[in-house]
Structure formats: structure tokens, C-alpha cells
Amino acid sequence: MRRMLGAWAALAVGMLTVWAADPPPFVSSIFGDYMVLQRGKPNAIWGWSQAGDRVTVEIAGKSSAAVAGPDGKWMTRIEPPPPGGPYTVKIAGRQTVELHEVLVGDVWLCSGQSNMGFGLGQARNGADEVKNANHPEIRFFNVRQKVTYSHVDAPQGTWKIVSPTTVGGFGGVSAVAYFFARRLQESIHVPIGLVHASVGGVPAETFASAGSLKPLHDFDAGVAEVEARAAKGGPEYGNYIMHWYDEYDAGSKGGSWADPELDDSAWKAVAVPGAFEELGVAGVPSLVWLRKEITLPARLPQGPARLYLGPVEKMDTTFVNGRQVGASSWVENPRVYFVGQALKPGRNVVAVRLLRIKAEGGGFLNPAADLKLVLGDGTAVPLGGGWKGKVAVDARPPHPLPPGFENLPTMPGVLYRGMIAPLEPLAISGAIWYQGESNTVRAFQYRKLLPAMIAGWRESFGQGDFPFYIAGLPAFQKRKEAPGEDSWAEFREAQAVAAKAAGHACVAITIDTGDPDNIHPVDKREVGDRLALCALAGHYGEAVAYSGPVLAGVERSPGALRLRLAHAKGGLVVKGERLEGFAIAGEDRQWRWAEARVEGDSVVLSSAGIAAPVAARYAWQSNPPATLWNAAGLPAGPFRTDDWPLSTEGIR
Numbered sequence: 001m002r003r004m005l006g007a008w009a010a011l012a013v014g015m016l017t018v019w020a021a022d023p024p025p026f027v028s029s030i031f032g033d034y035m036v037l038q039r040g041k042p043n044a045i046w047g048w049s050q051a052g053d054r055v056t057v058e059i060a061g062k063s064s065a066a067v068a069g070p071d072g073k074w075m076t077r078i079e080p081p082p083p084g085g086p087y088t089v090k091i092a093g094r095q096t097v098e099l100h101e102v103l104v105g106d107v108w109l110c111s112g113q114s115n116m117g118f119g120l121g122q123a124r125n126g127a128d129e130v131k132n133a134n135h136p137e138i139r140f141f142n143v144r145q146k147v148t149y150s151h152v153d154a155p156q157g158t159w160k161i162v163s164p165t166t167v168g169g170f171g172g173v174s175a176v177a178y179f180f181a182r183r184l185q186e187s188i189h190v191p192i193g194l195v196h197a198s199v200g201g202v203p204a205e206t207f208a209s210a211g212s213l214k215p216l217h218d219f220d221a222g223v224a225e226v227e228a229r230a231a232k233g234g235p236e237y238g239n240y241i242m243h244w245y246d247e248y249d250a251g252s253k254g255g256s257w258a259d260p261e262l263d264d265s266a267w268k269a270v271a272v273p274g275a276f277e278e279l280g281v282a283g284v285p286s287l288v289w290l291r292k293e294i295t296l297p298a299r300l301p302q303g304p305a306r307l308y309l310g311p312v313e314k315m316d317t318t319f320v321n322g323r324q325v326g327a328s329s330w331v332e333n334p335r336v337y338f339v340g341q342a343l344k345p346g347r348n349v350v351a352v353r354l355l356r357i358k359a360e361g362g363g364f365l366n367p368a369a370d371l372k373l374v375l376g377d378g379t380a381v382p383l384g385g386g387w388k389g390k391v392a393v394d395a396r397p398p399h400p401l402p403p404g405f406e407n408l409p410t411m412p413g414v415l416y417r418g419m420i421a422p423l424e425p426l427a428i429s430g431a432i433w434y435q436g437e438s439n440t441v442r443a444f445q446y447r448k449l450l451p452a453m454i455a456g457w458r459e460s461f462g463q464g465d466f467p468f469y470i471a472g473l474p475a476f477q478k479r480k481e482a483p484g485e486d487s488w489a490e491f492r493e494a495q496a497v498a499a500k501a502a503g504h505a506c507v508a509i510t511i512d513t514g515d516p517d518n519i520h521p522v523d524k525r526e527v528g529d530r531l532a533l534c535a536l537a538g539h540y541g542e543a544v545a546y547s548g549p550v551l552a553g554v555e556r557s558p559g560a561l562r563l564r565l566a567h568a569k570g571g572l573v574v575k576g577e578r579l580e581g582f583a584i585a586g587e588d589r590q591w592r593w594a595e596a597r598v599e600g601d602s603v604v605l606s607s608a609g610i611a612a613p614v615a616a617r618y619a620w621q622s623n624p625p626a627t628l629w630n631a632a633g634l635p636a637g638p639f640r641t642d643d644w645p646l647s648t649e650g651i652r
Helices: 126-131 175-188 210-216 220-232 242-247 414-423 437-461 487-502 525-538
Strands: 036-038 043-048 054-059 062-067 073-078 084-092 096-112 135-142 159-162 192-198 268-272 286-296 306-310 315-320 323-328 335-338 346-356 372-374 380-382 385-394 430-434 468-471 505-508 550-557 560-566 572-574 582-585 591-593 595-599 602-606 615-618 628-630
Touching: 036 192, 043 084, 054 073, 096 135, 096 175, 096 414, 126 175, 135 175, 175 192, 175 430, 175 525, 192 414, 210 220, 210 437, 268 286, 306 315, 315 335, 323 335, 414 437, 430 525, 437 468, 437 487, 468 487, 468 525, 487 505, 505 525, 560 615, 582 602
Parallel strands: 036 096, 096 192, 096 430, 135 192, 430 468, 468 505
Antiparallel strands: 043 073, 054 062, 054 084, 062 073, 084 096, 135 159, 268 385, 286 346, 286 385, 306 335, 306 372, 315 323, 315 346, 372 380, 550 560, 560 602, 572 628, 582 591, 582 615, 595 602
């Protein structure tokens, strides 16, 4: 922890700075013990003191000074010492702070939705990955989620060293960010700092600055509303239910109702699914807690254990033996939580904090038989039927839901203000981004939205066009039997268009890593590794393959189309029994599956039903077969040869 060598003076000589609330910190919380400073460029260091105060920053014999302005903020820039460390940073003014065990290397900002926030312990082979996560030169800082209309001075969070004791569970390291950093470090051999700022289920515009959105005009009404609410002040519920969810939940106050030793003898016996009616909150949006005891064998089977709860209306936070194992706010997302490390022989307690927002229905949506714990050997422990329940809060006065609320922040700029702006102008190498599921219905709009957001970040951080690497959306949902329009395919194309427009950007193709039944697939290593390949090739200049086959041209011939592919060095590779996922159409624009074969660096397409094909598409659906690869082991992403109108054009 930071070591305070002086105290805040009760009285100051000269001009005083007055804060309406608690004063911001002397040193911004983004700077702390175990942090990583960016190599090769001046590092901005800042905080707050009284106006006119002089503050000095020292590291490895180098020093820099600043004077606090009228608002109390001071900021200086200092050249870092050589990569490595550890170093001590001394910051002296009205207070004196020392930051210990500081390394110098490369800092990456990691942001997006829940798949970026997805923890290492939940990933494939999560228990082993956590156990082996001994990387003292990889450090991470999780920015506490903050939705706000107003200015935020400093992010909340602390720097941690990657180790088995810090990376697992909630509050641990992002799996994608971890695998990205690990792969980088294997090649560049310098410390890596990960600043993680993500929120599940949110659209991209929540992370964009108002200034970057205004030229688009698609978000004018939302930007105006946010600015009006900021000017008005007062409670910041807005359209984000989590404030209400957390503030009034009796089960999260004092002793948690997830505690396995909690005396729940007075709780009401309820049937699951159901429970809301039996608890007396039928017809009322409400938050309830449910608990169930199960008994497991004295010798637990090896292998990953999973908790299957099915889809939930609307939000859940799930615990096993007091340990949070999962949380989600997507109704359509079946809850599948890895729980192996939380289980123990004998008595176990499963606790679920369950929010429904519908007046009727809600809660667990699948039948009782679908609710189960599956142990490592496949043994199923039923969870349907008898539980104990208690109401934590309902939406009647004195705690009504705020008007017009949503379960997730959707208003433009509210996460930028709360989680990104407080980091600026932190010295970084670049950013990685895993987001998009919430924007697929407006896929075409993303072509302009994402470049605008990136431009806003680059301007605010003031470090030029830093690299921005994007995780393409993985496969999801049931595979389609017939070719046609698809918003997820259009979104993946929009990601590629956005990357080209933004410049110094790359999309890591991940269509082979998905899960048709789970919007949070567990294969996060491939995602992180492929993002790292983008960085190694694009930022570090290493001669590594970073892209799968990419459409380079098309040639028509009688009854066939020949697609020429770039990034096919070493030859094209067919994964699976045959090359599939290609569709062709004639002038009538009616799509049919195509017969496909590889010829050198080309794919030749034909169909018995189309005498004169004019257009082709590959992997054009939400869950496409990933059959076209290159010899470097990287898949081709979706592509098309046509410029016909898309289904999401004009949707705002």
C-alpha cells in the first residue's frame, strides 16, 4: 500500500482550494504500489492539493515538478528509467507519498463488455490457469465500475501483481487481458501493465466522449439528456439499475445473505422456479435472495464443475459457499457458472441474488429439471424444487425503481465519464477492445461509431494514434440452415470497416471460439493470443502472422466464382471434413450454399442452382462454420463480394 510520510495540513498559507465534497486524492489512485509506468515516453503524474502548492515527483534520480492550479489539480511529466525495476516513486508536496515496487514496461488499456470482464477462473481450464498464474512482471488495475453524468476525478481501484492469489474469482484479472499480456511478454520480455475498464451488456456509445459523438448526430438526444442531468445534479440513477440494485439490497448490507453460516431458519420455503409469488411480491419488480443446501460426496470428482441455472429474467448474482461464482444481466444468456474451486465435500450452500423487473413472471425461466450442478465426472445434482427465500427489496415506496430505468447503462458517455476520462492522460502503449454484442442490432452504425470513439480516446489521452486492437465477435446462437441476412455477420464486417477507418487498428478473428448456447464462451486464450499477434505485428514490428485469409479479389467465370485470398502464406487450409460456409447468388440476389474447393491461394465456388453467380459471401451468420484457415493457424473472418444493402442500414 502507499506509505504516507506526511499529513494533510489543517491550514494552508495563501490561497485555499475549496471542494464541495471530499477532496480528491493528493495522488490519483491510478498511481500506486506495484504499478507499471509506460516505457519510452514521458509519463504524466497528477493529483490534487491546494492551489499554488508545488509538488515534485522523483524516480531513479530523475525529478519533475508542478504547481497546483486554481482547481487544486497538479500534473507533471517525467521520463521513466529503463524498463524493468523495481523502482520507488516519491511524490512530495503538502503530503509525501512513496510508491513501491513500481516497474517500467508497456501499459495497455483493456475495455469493452462482459467478455472483456470475464475472469480467468471462469475460462477454459480456469483452475489450472489460476494455479499457474505466476507472472510477477504482469500487473493489473481493475477500474471500479462507475456510471455518471458528472466529472470524476480519480478511478477507484488498486494495482495487483499477477499471482494465483490475485487473479481468480471476481475482482481478479480479465482472462482476455491476461492471455494477451502473457503472450506479449513471451516475445518482448518487458513488464506489462493492464488497466481494465469494462461493464457487461453495454453499447459502445456509453464509452464514447460527448465530443466524439456529436459529429455523428445519431446520439444528439442522449448526449443532451446526459449534459442536462449533469447540470441539474442530484442522484445519478439515470437508466442504470445497478445503483438501486446495490443501494437498497438488505442482503448485501452487514453480513451477506450468501454466507453459508447464515441462520436462514426463519426464511420462507419456496419452490424454484417460482418463489416470487410465494414471497408475496407477485406483480412487483423485486429483488429476492434464494438459498439451497446440497450435500456432496466426501471425495469430489476431478474435472470442472458447472452450475446450470438457465436463462434468468433479469439479473442474478450467484454464490457458492459465500464465494461469488457468476453474475449476468442478459435474459437470453443461459447461466453456466464454473464453481469447482468453491465446492467442498459435505454441506454446500448455493445462494442467488435475483432481480426481476417484470410485474409478472421473471426469475428462473427454465423448468426445474434444467437447474442442476454437474460435477467433474458428469454427476448431476438437481437444484430445482425446494429452496429458502427472502425479499431484499421491492419496487414499491419507499424504494421505487427510478423512472425509465434499464438494467444496464445505455446513455451515451456515462461510462466514458466514470471510467475512461479519470485515466487520461495516463501514458499507455495502446488499447484492446472486446465489445459489440449490444450493438449488433445497429451493426451498420458501428462503422462510424467505433472510429469516433477511438478518435475521442486518442485525442483525450494525447499520445497520437495509439494502436487499438479489436476482438471480433465469436460464434453464437443456433447455426442457420439457409444462407441470408444476419446482423452479427454485418457487425463483424462493421468491425473490420471501423478498424480500417480508425487506422493503426486490427481485428482478431474469433469465430471459431464461440458457444452457440452461451454468449460468454470460455475459450478466452485464443482471443487474447490473437489480439497479442495483432500487437506484435502492428505495434512491435515482429514478423509474425496476425491475420487469417482475407478477400483480395474476385474473378467471374461461366458457372463459378474464383476468390483470391491474401494472408494465405503457406497455403490455404481446410478445417473439418470439407470447405463450407460459402454462399453465392445470381442477379436475383437469392443466396444458396456453394460447393467450394481450394486452388492455390484461391477458393472456387459454384452451385448447381446458379448458372451465372455474381456475388459470394463467407461465414455470413452469427454462428458460422470456421473452415477456411491459413497455414499459420488463423481463421478467415466473414467477408462478401457484393455491395448490396444490408439489413441494419438506417437503424439508429
